[in-house]
Amino acid sequence: MKLGFGLYRHMLNTEHYQFAKQCGATHLVIHLVDYFGHNKENSDQPIGGKEGWGRAGNPSEIWSLEELMAIKKEINDHGLELEAIENFDPAHWYDILLDGPQKELQMANLKQLIRNVGQAGIPTFGYNFSMAGVAARTQGPYARGGAISVGMEGGDDTPIPNGMVWNMVYDENVAEGTVPKIDHDELWNRLQYFLDEILPVAEEAGVKMAAHPDDPPMPYVRDTPRLVYQPDMYQKLIDMNPSPSNNLEFCLGSIAEMTEGNVYDATDIYSKQGKISYIHFRNIVGKVPHYKEVFVDEGDIDMFKILKILKKNNFDGVLIPDHTPQMTCDAPWYAGMAYAMGYMKAAISLLE
Numbered sequence: 001m002k003l004g005f006g007l008y009r010h011m012l013n014t015e016h017y018q019f020a021k022q023c024g025a026t027h028l029v030i031h032l033v034d035y036f037g038h039n040k041e042n043s044d045q046p047i048g049g050k051e052g053w054g055r056a057g058n059p060s061e062i063w064s065l066e067e068l069m070a071i072k073k074e075i076n077d078h079g080l081e082l083e084a085i086e087n088f089d090p091a092h093w094y095d096i097l098l099d100g101p102q103k104e105l106q107m108a109n110l111k112q113l114i115r116n117v118g119q120a121g122i123p124t125f126g127y128n129f130s131m132a133g134v135a136a137r138t139q140g141p142y143a144r145g146g147a148i149s150v151g152m153e154g155g156d157d158t159p160i161p162n163g164m165v166w167n168m169v170y171d172e173n174v175a176e177g178t179v180p181k182i183d184h185d186e187l188w189n190r191l192q193y194f195l196d197e198i199l200p201v202a203e204e205a206g207v208k209m210a211a212h213p214d215d216p217p218m219p220y221v222r223d224t225p226r227l228v229y230q231p232d233m234y235q236k237l238i239d240m241n242p243s244p245s246n247n248l249e250f251c252l253g254s255i256a257e258m259t260e261g262n263v264y265d266a267t268d269i270y271s272k273q274g275k276i277s278y279i280h281f282r283n284i285v286g287k288v289p290h291y292k293e294v295f296v297d298e299g300d301i302d303m304f305k306i307l308k309i310l311k312k313n314n315f316d317g318v319l320i321p322d323h324t325p326q327m328t329c330d331a332p333w334y335a336g337m338a339y340a341m342g343y344m345k346a347a348i349s350l351l352e
């Protein structure tokens with residue numbers, strides 16, 4: 001098992017690389033999408049109201065091989081490995097999610113992006129196939145000592161306005177109205193198209209595609225269906241395409257929020273299949289539609305039990321805290337991450 005951090009786009013710099021190295025991390029998962037365009041004061045965790053997380057990027061500019069190689073070199077020069085890129089920019093795949101007129105063009109662009117990722121020597125690409133994205137999120141003093149973290153206080157069935165998908169705005173100049181309603185079967189059909197197109201390219205490029213579960217994991221969010229909102233639905237995604245590149249971005253927090261099954265059986269089932277690429281090692285209390293993110297050692301999940309299951313199944317992927325409660329001090333993000341990493345390192349040392 002390898003330990004790492006997830007760094008948002010504005011954190012891709014020497015200060016954060018040195019922090020990661022000093023904490024004893026060896027790997028990084030990076031985000032190239034700017035979730036914080038409108039929300040700079042909350043740039044430690046992606047939250048957003050009905051307007052979502054902000055404005056998506058440029059639909060015609062996918063991340064180039066040169067850009068990816070430069071980022072990887074910078075990370076390697078700081079003694080760290082670049083394990084994964086997490087998330088497509090909604091601007092790059094909105095018509096794949098919405099089955100819109102530019103679907104084929106966008107699919108061709110995503111294939112080129114994944115070829116670039118493979119050629120740059122980046123082994124994994126995490127994605128979240130979702131129309132509403134990580135929505136209905138609140139923020140408050142939810143963790144121990146009143147530390148600020150994210151959560152959910154009731155569902156959100158506000159329809160998504162045209163020009164918005166995956167909780168971000170990709171086109172402000174569209175006609176009034178909301179995203180057309182579809183059912184679960186249609187969303188699974190769209191995922192089938194995406195997997196059947198991208199997986200052969202990913203396999204040839206030596207890239208694992210790692211699927212994030214729905215967060216919040218509910219049948220519907222913002223009047224749109226969701227895919228993986230119970231643990232067994234991950235198996236349906238895996239079984240849709242036998243490619244060895246069809247893998248999972250295993251978010252423990254999201255799975256623990258689910259109202260059926262349990263996170264330990266899910267960890268055992270999917271790590272036993274060798275299908276977990278990397279893990280969001282974060283803890284929560286509660287179930288949807290009311291959960292709160294807490295410190296790694298105070299949540300509903302027995303994190304040491306998770307690690308024992310992963311060791312039993314010879315999991316050798318990367319674990320990152322993803323996001324954590326923000327500690328009340330001059331460096332809330334750093335302190336929260338250092339606390340989580342310290343716990344992870346100590347717990348893993350007890351396994352050996």
Ligand SMILES: O=C(O)[C@@H](O)[C@@H](O)[C@H](O)[C@H](O)CO
Binds near residue numbers: 046212280
């Ligand atoms: O489910 C969660 O809370 C996290 O995995 C996501 O917020 C994730 O950090 C963001 O979607 C960015 O990938």
